[in-house]
Amino acid sequence: MKAVLIPAFNEEPRLPAVLEALRREAPDFVPIVIDDGSRDHTAEMALKGGATLLRHPFNLGYGAALQTGYKFALRSGVDLLVQMDADGQHRPEDLLRLAEGLETGKLDLVIGSRFLGEGDYRMGGLRSVGRSFFRWLLGLFGLHVSDPTSGLQAMNRSVLELYAEDMFPSDYPDVDVLLCAHRRGLRVGECAVTMDPSPRASTLHAGLAPVYYVYKMILSLWAASRTRR
C-alpha cells in the first residue's frame, strides 16, 4: 500500500486544494492527515477531502505529527510513504517521481530536492548559507545531498521503523534524521522536484528561531553521528 502523509496545523484554507490535487494527480496514494491540535476546521476539511484522519488532542509539533503518521503507517501495512506539507508548497505530481525512485529498490529514502531540477526556487541569503553549511557537515559524514532541509520525502518501511524510534525529534526533523538514516546503513538519494514558496511565513524563520535551529541541529548532528551502524 502507498500512502501520503500530511501533517497539518491550522491548514483549513489550504488543505482542500492539496487533497483535491492529490485525488487528481496521485489517486493510488492513500492520504493520511495528522491534525496536530488545530484550532480551526482542518479536521473537517481532511474528512471532506476523503483523507484518513488522525487527531492529536493538543499540539505536539511538526516532528511529532510526522512520527504519529509513521507509527500509524507501520501498523496499517503501508509499504511506501511520501510525506508532504499541507500548505500547498509541495506539488502532488512530484510524489510519483519520488515513489518511482524508491520503487527501483536501490534506495530506502528519496528526498525531493529543490536544487536539482529546472525550478527557480529562490532561497534567502541566510537560509542559503545555512543550507550550504549543513550540506557541508553532512558531506563530512559521507552523505551528499543538495537539499537536506526538504520536507518532501519518500520512504520505505525500513526508514519508517527508524523514524518511529525515540530519537526522532518533535520539532524540526531535518539533517539530523537524515544522518541517522545514513549511519544506520539506509540508502539515501534525491530526486528533482519543483516547490512553490510557502504561502505563509514559517515560524522557523522568525525572531531567534533560526539561531535555536542552527544550535539544535549542530547538537543533534553530533548526537546522530554517534549512531551505531
Add this chain to the structure above:
Amino acid sequence: MSPEERLEELRQLFLHAPETESTRLIAVGLSLGLITAVLLLVRRRTLRAEYTPVWVLVALFTFALSAFPPLLTFVTRSLGAWTGSSAIFFLGHLFLVAICLNYAVRLSGLTLQVKNLTQEVTVLRAQVEGAQPRAVGAGAPSVGEP
C-alpha cells in the same frame, strides 16, 4: 610581614570569627522548617516520597553546619573560602545547578513519555474507530479523534 602572610592572618581571623547566635538560630530554624515542610507535603500527597531524600539531606546538612560550628569551619577551610557564609553560598549554588540539571533530565524523560503516550492514544483511537487507510474515493473517509 609580607603581603601573603598578612592575607593569611586576615583569613584566619575571618575563619575563626564566631557566627552570631541569631544567625545560627535562624539557620537551625530554617533547616527544621524545611524538614517539616517536606513531611507535610508528603502527608498531603503534594510531594511524592521518592523526591524527598535530597531535600531531607539538604535540611540535615544545613542543620549540622549551623548546630556544630567546627564543622562549618572545616568545610570552609576545605573549600579555601574565607567565611562560612561564602562557603554555604557556594555550596548552595552548586546544589541548585545540580538539582536543575537533574530535573531537566527528568523533564526530558517525561516529555518523551507524554509524546509517545499521546501518539499511542491517537493511533489506537483511530484503529478502534475503524480508521483504515484507503485510497481517495474508495469509500467513506475515516477518522481517529481523541
